[in-house]
Amino acid sequence: MPELPEVETTVEGLRSVLEGATLTRVEPRRADLRFPIPVDLRQRLTGATVTGLSRRAKYGLIGTDRGDTLIFHLGMSGRWRIDPVEIGAHDHLLIETGAGRRLALNDPRRFGSLDLVRSETWESHGPFTRMGPEPLGPDFTPAALAQALAGKATSIKAALLDQRIVAGLGNIYVCEALNMAGIAPIRAAGKIGRPRLALLVEAIREVLSAAIVAGGSTLRDYARPDGELGYFSKQWRVYGQEGEACPCGGTVRRRVDGGRSTFYCPECQK
Numbered sequence: 500m501p502e503l504p505e506v507e508t509t510v511e512g513l514r515s516v517l518e519g520a521t522l523t524r525v526e527p528r529r530a531d532l533r534f535p536i537p538v539d540l541r542q543r544l545t546g547a548t549v550t551g552l553s554r555r556a557k558y559g560l561i562g563t564d565r566g567d568t569l570i571f572h573l574g575m576s577g578r579w580r581i582d583p584v585e586i587g588a589h590d591h592l593l594i595e596t597g598a599g600r601r602l603a604l605n606d607p608r609r610f611g612s613l614d615l616v617r618s619e620t621w622e623s624h625g626p627f628t629r630m631g632p633e634p635l636g637p638d639f640t641p642a643a644l645a646q647a648l649a650g651k652a653t654s655i656k657a658a659l660l661d662q663r664i665v666a667g668l669g670n671i672y673v674c675e676a677l678n679m680a681g682i683a684p685i686r687a688a689g690k691i692g693r694p695r696l697a698l699l700v701e702a703i704r705e706v707l708s709a710a711i712v713a714g715g716s717t718l719r720d721y722a723r724p725d726g727e728l729g730y731f732s733k734q735w736r737v738y739g740q741e742g743e744a745c746p747c748g749g750t751v752r753r754r755v756d757g758g759r760s761t762f763y764c765p766e767c768q769k
């Protein structure tokens with residue numbers, strides 16, 4: 500499943516094709532993904548010029564000179580294909596540029612989404628209204644995290660997955676960061692001291708940054724026709740490593756809560 504680093508890498512890849520480009524063809528090939536695709540999307544985007552691309556949490560934002568911003572989410576299985584040779588059944592949005600480049604948004608499971616909002620109001624749009632700080636941004640500090648977690652009896656793992664506390668973290672990076680910071684996933688969120696929260700903030704930034712760097716190198720490998728953006732393999736510390744050795748020498752365990760796996764090391768995570 501694409502997480503924040505994959506989305507960041509995807510936006511970076513799309514930027515190389517779309518920044519400053521005029522969209523000569525914008526064609527949704529079905530009416531909906533997880534949610535309906537705006538019916539006027541084709542009309543509003545065709546002929547527009549892309550003015551900038553960015554990311555918020557796990558959403559990619561593509562701004563245009565007409566004051567509209569296309570917002571995409573990759574869901575469980577979405578990815579953009581750059582200059583695909585053939586268009587397949589799971590390519591749900593096609594974009595062509597004046598420079599002759601072609602993009603396809605491919606999403607076999609269709610848990611992703613496409614929306615089009617006015618650029619000046621995107622932050623007040625549904626998913627963004629109550630969203631917490633970006634984990635790689637300047638507002639995600641130990642003090643801010645301590646304030647957000649104050650009095651919370653929920654586990655630290657559940658708290659970090661809550662998008663109101665910090666935006667864009669998913670299961671993989673939460674497991675990895677908690678391991679790096681030496682914090683047990685079941686620890687009550689409101690009872691973790693400031694020094695440990697500082698370690699946690701640092702660990703979150705580090706695991707995400709390392710993944711973005713790894714994704715960037717993968718992106719260079721994919722700089723060829725038929726390139727697919729969105730996924731890359733990484734070496735995890737604990738995620739998916741049940742029974743394997745933790746970097747501390749302990750053994751990684753897995754527990755399942757509400758259908759979600761948590762990977763952790765009981766030796767070094769307290």
Ligand SMILES: [Zn+2]
Nearest residue numbers: 745747764767
């Ligand atoms: Zn360990």
